[in-house]
Amino acid sequence: MKTNILFFYLFFAITFCSFSQSNSGFIIYGQKITASDNNKDKAKINSKYQKMYTAQLNAIRESSKSITYTLRFNEDECSFKVDKNLDLDGDEGNFEDAALHVDGDGERYFSSKTNIGFWAHNAFDKDVVLIDSINSASWVITKEVKKFGEYEVIKATQEQLLSNGKKNQIIAWFAPSISNSFGPIGYYGLPGAILELHGIDFVIFAKEIKLSSKDFKINKNLKGEYLNKAEYEKFSKEAVANSIFKPN
Amino acid sequence: MKKILFTLFLTITFGVGLNANAKTKRTINIQEFEYLDCMAEATGYYNFLLEEGVSERKAQKRANVFLNACLEVGGIQ
Numbered sequence: 001m002k003t004n005i006l007f008f009y010l011f012f013a014i015t016f017c018s019f020s021q022s023n024s025g026f027i028i029y030g031q032k033i034t035a036s037d038n039n040k041d042k043a044k045i046n047s048k049y050q051k052m053y054t055a056q057l058n059a060i061r062e063s064s065k066s067i068t069y070t071l072r073f074n075e076d077e078c079s080f081k082v083d084k085n086l087d088l089d090g091d092e093g094n095f096e097d098a099a100l101h102v103d104g105d106g107e108r109y110f111s112s113k114t115n116i117g118f119w120a121h122n123a124f125d126k127d128v129v130l131i132d133s134i135n136s137a138s139w140v141i142t143k144e145v146k147k148f149g150e151y152e153v154i155k156a157t158q159e160q161l162l163s164n165g166k167k168n169q170i171i172a173w174f175a176p177s178i179s180n181s182f183g184p185i186g187y188y189g190l191p192g193a194i195l196e197l198h199g200i201d202f203v204i205f206a207k208e209i210k211l212s213s214k215d216f217k218i219n220k221n222l223k224g225e226y227l228n229k230a231e232y233e234k235f236s237k238e239a240v241a242n243s244i245f246k247p248n
Numbered sequence: 249m250k251k252i253l254f255t256l257f258l259t260i261t262f263g264v265g266l267n268a269n270a271k272t273k274r275t276i277n278i279q280e281f282e283y284l285d286c287m288a289e290a291t292g293y294y295n296f297l298l299e300e301g302v303s304e305r306k307a308q309k310r311a312n313v314f315l316n317a318c319l320e321v322g323g324i325q
Contacts, residue, residue: 050296052293163304164300
């Protein structure tokens with residue numbers, strides 16, 4: 001009899017727990033510019049272009065302090081976009097530049113069922129939606145673990161190829177206890193939500209995490225011309241060729 | 249007398265006209281020079297950004313921001 005009661009209790013406990021486990025929620029991220037004068041070349045530091053770059057970066061650094069993004073997710077889908085800041089007071093340009101600096105401009109959608117992501121944004125004065133397939137295998141999960149607030153997070157890395165042919169390492173800290181494989185600025189595919197992401201000269205970090213038992217609806221109808229990667233590259237090449245600025 | 253007055257009238261009219269025309273030309277030349285100056289700097293900056301690994305999309309926008317700021321203050325300071 002005692003065994004029956006114990007099984008009955010266990011059955012209810014497990015059922016209740018599995019139903020109350022949250023698969024929806026949202027994460028609010030902040031951003032920080034970490035770049036310093038990473039150019040050791042003195043001639044470069046003293047060049048007028050480096051000075052212009054530093055001045056622009058300082059403006060972006062300031063705007064980054066007030067920028068936030070929201071990642072909304074349910075079990076299979078997520079959306080990511082920058083939050084509107086009402087206290088800008090004429091600083092919209094720098095705010096946009098700050099989002100642009102980390103590719104946080106526009107709106108993103110991702111489905112973990114199909115592994116297809118959309119990124120609606122403005123490229124060369126045209127509204128486009130880049131269709132991208134996400135490859136989870138490109139992540140290398142390390143054994144490094146740390147605490148991020150109340151969450152235990154694991155370090156994962158991914159190689160990023162820059163437009164000048166050099167390579168950079170992206171570092172993501174993900175929380176396996178939030179089982180959704182989502183993250184900010186188009187980084188997905190880890191066995192847990194990304195709470196901290198290090199780019200070449202910036203960090204995006206979770207400021208607020210709210211899980212919910214409600215099933216959130218995620219907007220996947222993004223505005224703009226849908227282009228796959230090859231089409232996007234062709235479009236970009238043509239846009240650069242017709243631009244007032246020409247690469248050397 | 250009439251001849252003198254007529255000559256004087258022509259001299260003043262054409263003189264003022266030519267002077268105004270010269271001033272306009274000079275203004276256009278300064279503006280053109282400022283634009284070319286800023287454009288050259290912005291293009292240099294654009295190429296610098298590409299070398300730094302900034303994507304073309306971002307480099308275009310940033311060079312444009314620089315170009316507009318440069319034109320606003322009337323050329324390279």
